[in-house]
Amino acid sequence: MNILITGGTGLVGEALTEKLRNNGHQVRILSRKQSENKDEFYWNLSEGFIDDAAFTDLECIIHLAGATISQRWTPAYKEEMFSSRVDTAKLLKKYCLKNEIKLKSFISASGINYYGTFISSQILEENSGIVKNDYLAQLCKDWENAAEDFSDISERVVCLRTAMILAKTGGAFPLLAKTVDLNIGSAVGTGEQWMNWIHLEDMVNMYIFAVENKNLNGKYNAVADDIPTNKNFMQTLAKMKDKYFLPINAPAFVMKALLGEMSSIILEGTRADNKKIKSAGFDFTYSNFKEALKNLT
Numbered sequence: 430m431n432i433l434i435t436g437g438t439g440l441v442g443e444a445l446t447e448k449l450r451n452n453g454h455q456v457r458i459l460s461r462k463q464s465e466n467k468d469e470f471y472w473n474l475s476e477g478f479i480d481d482a483a484f485t486d487l488e489c490i491i492h493l494a495g496a497t498i499s500q501r502w503t504p505a506y507k508e509e510m511f512s513s514r515v516d517t518a519k520l521l522k523k524y525c526l527k528n529e530i531k532l533k534s535f536i537s538a539s540g541i542n543y544y545g546t547f548i549s550s551q552i553l554e555e556n557s558g559i560v561k562n563d564y565l566a567q568l569c570k571d572w573e574n575a576a577e578d579f580s581d582i583s584e585r586v587v588c589l590r591t592a593m594i595l596a597k598t599g600g601a602f603p604l605l606a607k608t609v610d611l612n613i614g615s616a617v618g619t620g621e622q623w624m625n626w627i628h629l630e631d632m633v634n635m636y637i638f639a640v641e642n643k644n645l646n647g648k649y650n651a652v653a654d655d656i657p658t659n660k661n662f663m664q665t666l667a668k669m670k671d672k673y674f675l676p677i678n679a680p681a682f683v684m685k686a687l688l689g690e691m692s693s694i695i696l697e698g699t700r701a702d703n704k705k706i707k708s709a710g711f712d713f714t715y716s717n718f719k720e721a722l723k724n725l726t
């Protein structure tokens with residue numbers, strides 16, 4: 430299948446591109462830098478430009494582009510987070526129409542924070558809707574709406590509501606592991622916030638599953654089975670690395686002072702359910718977080 434990926438050089442995109450090619454797919458990447466690589470095509474959001482050659486015989490788009498949420502959310506950076514997800518999707522749609530493209534599938538990243546960011550024992554399913562209408566919830570809603578806009582030119586639209594991705598290099602895990610290695614690992618805030626996660630290998634496999642399973646359509650939680658609290662996660666990581674775990678939690682007010690509004694993704698968290706993607710036939714390699722940590726440490 431001819432597949433175009435945005436965010437193809439990121440943590441997920443790079444691994445996904447390699448595995449898709451190994452599976453026999455033809456993969457093209459949109460790049461913000463000019464390249465002589467025949468599989469890389471230039472795009473520039475501020476100029477509203479994408480190389481038309483990227484759309485030749487195109488069958489599937491995987492939209493992974495999006496500025497990290499793990500940075501202080503100034504008003505200007507909030508605009509960047511929105512634009513890098515939503516405006517890029519709109520630009521893709523514009524060029525699909527321009528090139529008269531009919532897709533087999535449009536597959537977009539989304540966030541597990543779609544439901545809102547708060548501490549609760551409620552287990553959230555895809556049809557739970559927005560429970561707390563905060564900034565990330567609205568961002569994810571707009572992101573998914575931009576994906577849904579492809580429904581008139583694509584046979585399927587799939588949104589994967591992604592949890593924290595655990596990987597040996599890149600993402601949040603190396604930073605968490607470093608605090609433990611320095612013997613300063615501890616719970617944060619109350620420590621009772623849930624930490625939704627998914628192993629990088631499962632995340633990549635889920636995108637491939639979305640590409641190759643013609644019956645997959647709609648929204649799915651991309652999260653593993655076993656969801657620990659922040660305290661449990663950090664205690665377990667410290668124990669597995671034979672490091673000291675600080676018995677005193679890092680105060681919430683310090684996180685808020687350092688990180689501002691962005692601290693909510695560290696200090697709060699609910700549990701998301703993955704039954705929908707599993708019932709569609711997807712099998713997790715790492716469903717237990719201790720097994721995932723063992724693989725990464």
